[in-house]
Amino acid sequence: ENPPTQFVDNDLKPVGHGRMLRKEDARFIRGKGRFIDDIQLPGMLHLAILRAPIAHGRIVSVDVTLAEAHPKVKLVGTGAMLAEHGLAWMPTLANDVQPVLATDKIHFQWQEVAFVVADDRYAAQDALELIDVEYEQLPVVVNARTALEASAPVIRDDLAGKTDNRCFDWETGDKQATDAVFARAEVVVGQEMVYPRVHPAPLETCGAVANYDPIDGDLTLWSTTQAPHAHRTLYSMVAGLPEHKIRVISPDIGGGFGNKVPIYPGYLCTIVASMLTGAPVKWTEDRFENLTSTAFARDYVMHGEIAATKAGRILAIRTNVLADHGAFNGVAAPTKYPAGFFGVFTGSYDIQAAHCAMTAVYTNKAPGGVAYSCSFRVAEAVYLIERLVDCLADQLGMDPVELRLLNLLKPDQFPYTSMTGWIYDSGDYESTLREALKIADYAGLRREQAEKRASGELMGIGVSVFTEAVGAGPRKDMDILGLGMADGAQLCLYPTGTAVLRVSCQSQGQGHETTFAQIVAEEIGIPPADIKVVHGDTDLSPFGMGTYGSRSTPVSGAAAVLVARKVRDKAHLFAATMLEVTVADLEWRKGSFHVIGDPAKSLTIQQIAKWAYGTGQLPDGVEGGLEAHIHYHPENLTYPNGAYICVVDVDPGTAVVTVRRFIAVDDCGTRINPMIIEGQVHRGLTDGVGMALMEMITFDEDGNCLAASLMDYLLPTALEVPDWETGFTVTPSPHHPIGAKGIGECATVGSPPAIVNAVVDALKPYGLRHADMPLTPSRLWEAMNGNAQPP
Numbered sequence: 001e002n003p004p005t006q007f008v009d010n011d012l013k014p015v016g017h018g019r020m021l022r023k024e025d026a027r028f029i030r031g032k033g034r035f036i037d038d039i040q041l042p043g044m045l046h047l048a049i050l051r052a053p054i055a056h057g058r059i060v061s062v063d064v065t066l067a068e069a070h071p072k073v074k075l076v077g078t079g080a081m082l083a084e085h086g087l088a089w090m091p092t093l094a095n096d097v098q099p100v101l102a103t104d105k106i107h108f109q110w111q112e113v114a115f116v117v118a119d120d121r122y123a124a125q126d127a128l129e130l131i132d133v134e135y136e137q138l139p140v141v142v143n144a145r146t147a148l149e150a151s152a153p154v155i156r157d158d159l160a161g162k163t164d165n166r167c168f169d170w171e172t173g174d175k176q177a178t179d180a181v182f183a184r185a186e187v188v189v190g191q192e193m194v195y196p197r198v199h200p201a202p203l204e205t206c207g208a209v210a211n212y213d214p215i216d217g218d219l220t221l222w223s224t225t226q227a228p229h230a231h232r233t234l235y236s237m238v239a240g241l242p243e244h245k246i247r248v249i250s251p252d253i254g255g256g257f258g259n260k261v262p263i264y265p266g267y268l269c270t271i272v273a274s275m276l277t278g279a280p281v282k283w284t285e286d287r288f289e290n291l292t293s294t295a296f297a298r299d300y301v302m303h304g305e306i307a308a309t310k311a312g313r314i315l316a317i318r319t320n321v322l323a324d325h326g327a328f329n330g331v332a333a334p335t336k337y338p339a340g341f342f343g344v345f346t347g348s349y350d351i352q353a354a355h356c357a358m359t360a361v362y363t364n365k366a367p368g369g370v371a372y373s374c375s376f377r378v379a380e381a382v383y384l385i386e387r388l389v390d391c392l393a394d395q396l397g398m399d400p401v402e403l404r405l406l407n408l409l410k411p412d413q414f415p416y417t418s419m420t421g422w423i424y425d426s427g428d429y430e431s432t433l434r435e436a437l438k439i440a441d442y443a444g445l446r447r448e449q450a451e452k453r454a455s456g457e458l459m460g461i462g463v464s465v466f467t468e469a470v471g472a473g474p475r476k477d478m479d480i481l482g483l484g485m486a487d488g489a490q491l492c493l494y495p496t497g498t499a500v501l502r503v504s505c506q507s508q509g510q511g512h513e514t515t516f517a518q519i520v521a522e523e524i525g526i527p528p529a530d531i532k533v534v535h536g537d538t539d540l541s542p543f544g545m546g547t548y549g550s551r552s553t554p555v556s557g558a559a560a561v562l563v564a565r566k567v568r569d570k571a572h573l574f575a576a577t578m579l580e581v582t583v584a585d586l587e588w589r590k591g592s593f594h595v596i597g598d599p600a601k602s603l604t605i606q607q608i609a610k611w612a613y614g615t616g617q618l619p620d621g622v623e624g625g626l627e628a629h630i631h632y633h634p635e636n637l638t639y640p641n642g643a644y645i646c647v648v649d650v651d652p653g654t655a656v657v658t659v660r661r662f663i664a665v666d667d668c669g670t671r672i673n674p675m676i677i678e679g680q681v682h683r684g685l686t687d688g689v690g691m692a693l694m695e696m697i698t699f700d701e702d703g704n705c706l707a708a709s710l711m712d713y714l715l716p717t718a719l720e721v722p723d724w725e726t727g728f729t730v731t732p733s734p735h736h737p738i739g740a741k742g743i744g745e746c747a748t749v750g751s752p753p754a755i756v757n758a759v760v761d762a763l764k765p766y767g768l769r770h771a772d773m774p775l776t777p778s779r780l781w782e783a784m785n786g787n788a789q790p791p
């Protein structure tokens with residue numbers, strides 16, 4: 001007999017189970033997580049990277065003689081050496097190219113120039129100083145606004161025929177129709193706003209351990225990757241190794257947030273070093289390297305305009321965007337979407353027309369433009385529209401909530417095709433907003449604000465009502481380097497009734513080992529504790545595009561549901577055979593099949609699993625065993641939404657902003673693990689405080705990065721954030737098999753505009769309509785003193 005399965009708590013309704021604790025925390029809270037730097041292999045060597053101190057210049061010479069003579073150094077790699085192997089350049093995920101090690105030119109400060117492999121990390125680092133590089137400096141372009149001027153030096157002279165710094169032009173919406181609506185609109189409000197360059201700054205920096213076996217030609221690479229399978233394909237394409245001989249393992253990952261989607265030169269250097277030395281090689285980036293050379297996010301200068309009636313009906317939105325992509329186009333967006341999903345800039349509103357024209361430029365800065373905790377530029381889009389709506393409210397003298405309520409899409413308008421062609425799957429925006437208003441006691445807050453204003457205190461209330469587009473993506477529309485954005489899942493029930501689910505997505509702390517077990521438990525009725533989730537290893541999991549842009553639940557989550565249903569269907573056939581009835585005679589009650597009308601006859605899924613591997617006569621044409629495989633393409637994105645209300649106090653004497661309250665009501669459809677969702681929302685809201693008030697990667701005019709440490713790049717801590725107040729509504733996605741939408745990034749996307757709207761609201765007495773993030777005390781002080789009369 002199978003061992004009796006112990007059901008605990010709400011195991012029979014695992015999806016939505018309120019306090020199901022995270023399986024992975026057992027190892028994390030004991031310090032037993034296995035991150036890249038924990039990987040130790042016998043005879044392992046250590047790699048360190050030499051980086052250029054200048055932002056733009058030619059390499060005159062690289063002399064490695066002294067470094068090679070260091071007694072502990074085993075190998076020194078240069079661009080010239082890589083060029084001999086055809087490996088000096090690599091493709092980016094945006095169909096651009098980027099040097100692995102610079103051969104003749106430096107394009108941004110701290111670009112990779114050479115590497116040293118030594119017995120230990122200290123020796124490798126010491127030997128970097130023995131490499132003598134002579135540079136000839138070139139003029140630098142750091143300001144995207146001047147990048148296209150005729151006098152600007154051409155950064156990408158490696159690209160044939162390139163005569164300027166244009167990266168791409170892109171357009172969406174209907175210009176003519178939009179301009180026509182604007183021409184006859186009663187009210188038009190415009191605002192320029194900058195979404196500054198910020199960095200995902202995961203706590204674990206990037207790193208890799210490569211182990212090449214010269215005898216059978218197998219390469220094992222442990223690396224900080226959010227997309228192990230896609231990386232494997234790319235390594236095969238770049239290094240010419242057969243794909244089946246490459247195994248990419250993404251072990252426990254200490255946060256990704258988009259930073260660990262691209263392939264970095266360090267990964268390739270580590271692979272090359274292992275192949276050339278025949279030994280395992282480890283590379284671990286330090287904080288300085290992570291902040292200065294790995295993928296940044298945002299960096300958009302947006303000029304937006306909104307057209308409306310005097311009564312506050314929004315009619316149209318148009319925008320021009322200048323996008324700074326740094327020295328190489330390192331975004332990781334689907335091919336057809338060079339500006340990611342910025343096209344959703346029409347937000348949650350029922351409008352008549354929209355248009356966006358974007359120009360992207362190269363500058364002498366680190367490459368990137370990654371989706372930092374957002375689905376491919378949705379953060380920028382949401383910020384634009386939610387700030388514009390507040391500017392309009394200010395112009396009309398309307399309450400920003402009233403203005404939003406007047407214009408929100410209504411539930412019966414879904415599925416809704418936006419003016420830029422996005423098909424929103426479902427939503428009940430008004431209910432979500434009303435829930436937030438209720439939690440906040442919005443009317444009470446406005447009363448309090450009026451009283452405070454009368455006594456000279458600066459209290460602000462900011463709102464944002466946002467829609468995200470997550471779960472890339474439908475095969476017809478979306479690919480990265482020609483790979484369609486599908487996810488695989490395999491489920492195997494073992495003879496004793498426990499199960500292993502193998503998924504292609506990869507957790508960086510989101511708790512997939514727990515939530516994916518919950519999904520399967522719900523479908524096949526065994527406890528989540530009996531289901532192991534395997535991920536992050538290309539030899540052990542099916543092909544798929546990885547975890548970013550909150551795509552795990554919409555895509556891999558759906559794959560997990562469907563593969564579990566396949567297993568259940570097979571179990572159904574077996575149960576009919578075992579009970580000598582037809583499948584139609586059986587009904588499924590979570591965990592067991594019952595003969596309709598004969599309560600004595602039933603079989604648990606565990607009994608069926610045992611039989612599936614046994615000796616009984618199988619139904620015709622059906623194989624034994626109880627397992628299934630699926631390769632799932634979503635039919636659409638999912639569109640989670642939220643309504644956020646932020647309450648701030650600004651100190652009139654110092655311009656310091658305190659976020660006093662923050663109410664976040666999210667709708668991610670069916671909620672699998674409410675505790676994990678809450679954690680995701682808390683993290684994203686904290687991100688928002690960072691971006692709105694503290695974080696910015698800046699450069700001086702020579703291209704020196706001024707935010708190269710966490711002393712300069714300020715991350716929010718528990719001290720800067722309030723006790724978050726969260727709530728939810730549930731509007732299932734009609735095309736996801738259990739109605740779930742993504743949640744991982746909603747709060748990062750939705751919170752910055754709410755915070756900025758609150759601060760601008762606080763400073764209304766000073767006549768402020770807009771101020772650019774981050775709203776540091778010095779910036780706000782200037783804004784307060786440069787503007788109209790203080791109260």
Ligand code: CDP
Nearest residue numbers: 510515550551552553672673740742743744
């Ligand atoms: O792709 P990523 O895992 O970063 O984002 P996600 O799909 O939004 O999921 C983040 C975490 O929240 C995962 O553990 C999900 O399973 C969980 N989640 C949930 O419990 N219910 C949802 N409707 C969405 C996500």
